[in-house]
Amino acid sequence: MAVDAVARLVFLGRLADVAGRAEDVVACIAPLGWTDVLAWLAAHGGTDLADAVGAARVRVALNGAVLADKAALLLVAGDELAFLPPVSGG
Amino acid sequence: MGTAQVRLPIAPFDPAAQIAAFTRAYPASGGIVSFIGQVRADDPGDANAVEALELQHYAPLTLPAMQVLADAVLARWAVDGLLIVHRSGVMGPGEPIVLVVAAARHRRDAFAAADYAMDHLKSESWFWKREKRAGVWRWVEPRAQDAADLARWSQP
Numbered sequence: 001m002a003v004d005a006v007a008r009l010v011f012l013g014r015l016a017d018v019a020g021r022a023e024d025v026v027a028c029i030a031p032l033g034w035t036d037v038l039a040w041l042a043a044h045g046g047t048d049l050a051d052a053v054g055a056a057r058v059r060v061a062l063n064g065a066v067l068a069d070k071a072a073l074l075l076v077a078g079d080e081l082a083f084l085p086p087v088s089g090g
Numbered sequence: 091m092g093t094a095q096v097r098l099p100i101a102p103f104d105p106a107a108q109i110a111a112f113t114r115a116y117p118a119s120g121g122i123v124s125f126i127g128q129v130r131a132d133d134p135g136d137a138n139a140v141e142a143l144e145l146q147h148y149a150p151l152t153l154p155a156m157q158v159l160a161d162a163v164l165a166r167w168a169v170d171g172l173l174i175v176h177r178s179g180v181m182g183p184g185e186p187i188v189l190v191v192a193a194a195r196h197r198r199d200a201f202a203a204a205d206y207a208m209d210h211l212k213s214e215s216w217f218w219k220r221e222k223r224a225g226v227w228r229w230v231e232p233r234a235q236d237a238a239d240l241a242r243w244s245q246p
Contacts (some may be wrong), residue, residue, distance in 0.1 A: 012148055013218030014229040064150030082148055088219045088230045 010082040094160035121197035131183035167203035
């Protein structure tokens, strides 16, 4: 199902403002690593977005599990990748 | 070990009704401690007063992590029951945001469990907060005090 060869990106908190949208989809014909994702964000959302998402304080969750090491990311079709800025709840 | 209930409502809730129902469910507990966090109402004359507060959650993470926290509270403190209710969505001044209720045989465990749960909810749960002042929404950055409150529990 080539038409579905995409992964979903979710921008939380202020990152949704920077992105101008809460969600996006990225073509994922081959697995994408963390630097691939940042490069795609820079190309599709601008360097401000790539810088904001790439900040050290931003954590990422792959399919609902927070990654201990962003560099170890391997994003494949059907995945959901969420960008999590520092929490400020309660 | 006690039992926990964790809820993530997206509409206003009534803390008094929740506390009453919870208390009835634990007649053997001698002490019930509750904490309610509400949206602070600023001075009505303040042109920069908070008009609304929004808490955003991420479904795959937020409620599961609240459940993990509840289980940690049950493992750490001798409580019979624990209730955690945390709003998501847009709230106005005076509206409840969070409710934590702990039931224990003795009061100190109930106080400690509620305190521990709140400190961890404030600084570790997956919520993003923004405030509307003078018609403008702004995201709220993490507070150093929240991190300090959390650190109290890991000191030797």
